[in-house]
Amino acid sequence: MTGTTTPAVPPVVTGLGVLSACGRGLAPLAEATVHGKAAFGPVPMSRFDVSGRRVRRAALLPDAPPLAEAVLTALGDACRQAAGSAPDRAADDSGTPLLLALHSDLGTARTAARIAEGARREWGIPGVTRVYTGACVAAGTAVADAAALISSGRARRVVVAAGHLVGAGVFAAFDAGRALARDGEVRPFSAGRTGTLLGDAAVAVVLESPAEAGRRGAPVLARLRGWGRSGDAHHVCRPVPDGNGLARAIDAALRRGGIAPEQVGYVNANATGSPLADQAEANALHRVFGGYTDRLPVSSTKGVHGHALEASALLELAVTIAALQSGTLPVNAGWTGQDEDCRLDLVLDQPRPTRPDFALTVNSAFGGANTALLVAS
Amino acid sequence: MSSQSIILPTELTLLAKAHWPGPTDDGLPPIAGFTVSTFNPLVAEAAERCLSAYYGPAPGPGPTRTALLLTSGSGDLATAAAIAAASADTGRRMPPLLFFQSNPNAVLGHIAARWQLTGPVVATAPATPAAPGEVPADALDLAELLLDDGDADQVLLIAAEQAPEPHQDRAVALLLTSGN
Numbered sequence: 123m124t125g126t127t128t129p130a131v132p133p134v135v136t137g138l139g140v141l142s143a144c145g146r147g148l149a150p151l152a153e154a155t156v157h158g159k160a161a162f163g164p165v166p167m168s169r170f171d172v173s174g175r176r177v178r179r180a181a182l183l184p185d186a187p188p189l190a191e192a193v194l195t196a197l198g199d200a201c202r203q204a205a206g207s208a209p210d211r212a213a214d215d216s217g218t219p220l221l222l223a224l225h226s227d228l229g230t231a232r233t234a235a236r237i238a239e240g241a242r243r244e245w246g247i248p249g250v251t252r253v254y255t256g257a258c259v260a261a262g263t264a265v266a267d268a269a270a271l272i273s274s275g276r277a278r279r280v281v282v283a284a285g286h287l288v289g290a291g292v293f294a295a296f297d298a299g300r301a302l303a304r305d306g307e308v309r310p311f312s313a314g315r316t317g318t319l320l321g322d323a324a325v326a327v328v329l330e331s332p333a334e335a336g337r338r339g340a341p342v343l344a345r346l347r348g349w350g351r352s353g354d355a356h357h358v359c360r361p362v363p364d365g366n367g368l369a370r371a372i373d374a375a376l377r378r379g380g381i382a383p384e385q386v387g388y389v390n391a392n393a394t395g396s397p398l399a400d401q402a403e404a405n406a407l408h409r410v411f412g413g414y415t416d417r418l419p420v421s422s423t424k425g426v427h428g429h430a431l432e433a434s435a436l437l438e439l440a441v442t443i444a445a446l447q448s449g450t451l452p453v454n455a456g457w458t459g460q461d462e463d464c465r466l467d468l469v470l471d472q473p474r475p476t477r478p479d480f481a482l483t484v485n486s487a488f489g490g491a492n493t494a495l496l497v498a499s
Numbered sequence: 500m501s502s503q504s505i506i507l508p509t510e511l512t513l514l515a516k517a518h519w520p521g522p523t524d525d526g527l528p529p530i531a532g533f534t535v536s537t538f539n540p541l542v543a544e545a546a547e548r549c550l551s552a553y554y555g556p557a558p559g560p561g562p563t564r565t566a567l568l569l570t571s572g573s574g575d576l577a578t579a580a581a582i583a584a585a586s587a588d589t590g591r592r593m594p595p596l597l598f599f600q601s602n603p604n605a606v607l608g609h610i611a612a613r614w615q616l617t618g619p620v621v622a623t624a625p626a627t628p629a630a631p632g633e634v635p636a637d638a639l640d641l642a643e644l645l646l647d648d649g650d651a652d653q654v655l656l657i658a659a660e661q662a663p664e665p666h667q668d669r670a671v672a673l674l675l676t677s678g679n
Contacts (some may be wrong), residue, residue, distance in 0.1 A: 125548065126648075126649040126650060127649060130639070131676055147570075156593045161671035167639065170586075170588050172589075173588075173589055174590060215583065225602070226574040226575065226579070226602065226622070226624065227574070227582070227583070228576070228578045228579045228583060230574060230624060231572070231624070234624070234626075241572060249624050249626060250627055251626060251637065252570075252623045252624065252637050252641070253623060253624040253626075254621070254622070254623055255602070255603055255622045255623060255624055256602070256603065256604050256620065257602040257603075257604045257622075258622075259620070260603075260622075262615070263619065263621055266650075267641065267644060267645075267647075267648075268643050270645075270647070270648040274648070275503065276644070276646075283668075289581040290586040291579075291583050291585075291586040291601075292582075292601060293586070294582070294593045295582055295593060295597050295598045295601045296585035297593070298592075298596025298597065298598055299595050299597075299599065300595035301598060303587065306586060313620060316510070325549060346520035346582055350622075350650060351566075351616070351618075351619035351620075351645075351650045352617060352619060352650065353566075353567065353607075353608075353611050353616060353617050353618055353619060354608075354611070354612075355562060355607070355611045355612055355614075355615050355616055355617045356611075356612050357604075357608055357612055358532065358605045358609050358612070359599040359600055360521055367617070370617070374650055375647075437605055470621045485552040487602075487604050487620075488599055488602055488604040488605050488608060489602075489604030489605055489606075489607040489608030489611065489613070489620045490608050490611055490621070490622075491569075491604055491607075491608075491620035
């Protein structure tokens with residue numbers, strides 16, 4: 123039983139800015155993910171010293187700026203796109219919430235303050251509403267909350283931004299926790315997968331009500347038709363093996379979207395290359411989609427851009443929007459062989475031309491947190 | 500305590516409330532698997548007291564669609580400092596337990612598993628921190644949004660602030676639902 127209902131006014135995406143190891147903008151990210159071009163390389167000494175680590179690779183932005191600057195660049199790209207070709211009808215952002223997703227560490231407050239100052243100065247956004255620090259679902263939760271704000275009429279327009287630049291502390295903690303891929307590649311859902319690799323990302327989206335977008339003649343890049351959030355109630359860091367928690371988040375997103383599972387034409391999966399978590403995610407997809415799972419195209423694109431932690435859900439939303447726009451589904455890079463416990467219709471070897479009406483992007487995190495976002499073109 | 504003067508929006512109903520420390524408290528109970536920092540025991544103890552006040556002993560009535568919403572301006576300062584120190588010296592061993600402890604979702608997973616709370620798991624930092632022992636208005640807004648949006652029937656809101664000295668740590672937990 124849930125209380126989710128189909129929102130009367132699902133929000134639209136009118137602006138999207140992204141910096142990733144694939145480059146600046148959606149086009150290089152789409153190109154890399156569609157063709158499965160992994161962006162991993164050795165972490166250079168100029169970033170930080172990995173000589174004492176077991177694993178020494180990540181997907182990094184070349185010449186990465188400071189985190190606040192990277193996020194503000196993405197935010198600026200998103201806001202410019204949302205302004206469209208009629209800046210004289212630009213939105214009044216003096217009341218626009220800015221939901222931010224960042225890793226929680228000693229620099230979080232300082233970074234958030236710099237982003238707030240830049241957003242205020244450049245775009246008139248009054249500041250950062252709050253910072254989401256909930257690991258790999260931080261940005262997905264922020265998008266769901268933004269959608270709830272808009273669909274309930276609390277806000278006409280919300281900016282969601284997220285950033286993660288691979289740093290020495292998190293890298294060392296993941297290395298010590300043996301979460302990083304020993305073979306230096308991310309192999310989602312694949313036999314022989316050994317873990318994940320971290321990736322840089324700074325991403326921002328502008329979400330608004332269709333009426334607000336229409337008033338300004340803003341471009342509609344995608345429609346956020348549904349969203350869901352759930353918890354496993356299972357463990358500090360391991361997912362519930364049967365995928366029940368993630369399945370409930372997906373159910374909620376489909377219910378809000380008012381669609382049947384068989385209407386979903388693509389899933390951008392969370393799969394990180396983790397042996398346990400990928401299996402739990404495959405189980406979740408089977409729980410929701412049943413026999414249709416065999417015909418439901420799925421790929422995790424972390425084998426290309428790496429795991430961007432707090433920014434991952436927004437980065438993968440960008441990939442999903444690109445797939446809907448282009449009618450080409452990205453490859454599940456890094457896959458080397460069938461894992462019988464992860465039997466899915468993975469997009470392998472080459473991009474798959476198809477133009478789904480609906481796509482899902484899902485994320486899971488420590489603490490058993492799950493989010494699902496249902497996107498339509 | 501200042502936490503007893505919380506003013507709730509009319510859309511929220513308070514089911515239970517607890518805080519750390521109480522008048523006779525002296526040191527937080529440890530949680531297995533969490534080291535280095537008082538932050539996670541602080542969050543867990545405030546939650547435990549609040550849920551126990553409403554349900555009695557764990558695990559309570561069985562699965563409930565209760566969201567966990569953590570708000571903290573300080574975050575887990577001691578864990579963050581330990582990770583920064585260990586990573587600054589590549590010859591120093593990084594304690595493996597800090598891997599999962601490096602984000603605030605981990606202790607929320609501990610609470611959710613113990614009390615069978617299946618709602619959203621959300622960790623935030625407010626733009627305007629409240630005084631230690633108080634609940635930021637932003638967190639109440641978010642609790643109300645989560646309930647209204649329908650993914651949860653209740654919200655366990657925990658506001659926790661870690662101080663440089665553990666005896667100055669403060670947390671308050673509220674179990675909230677919709678309506679009057």
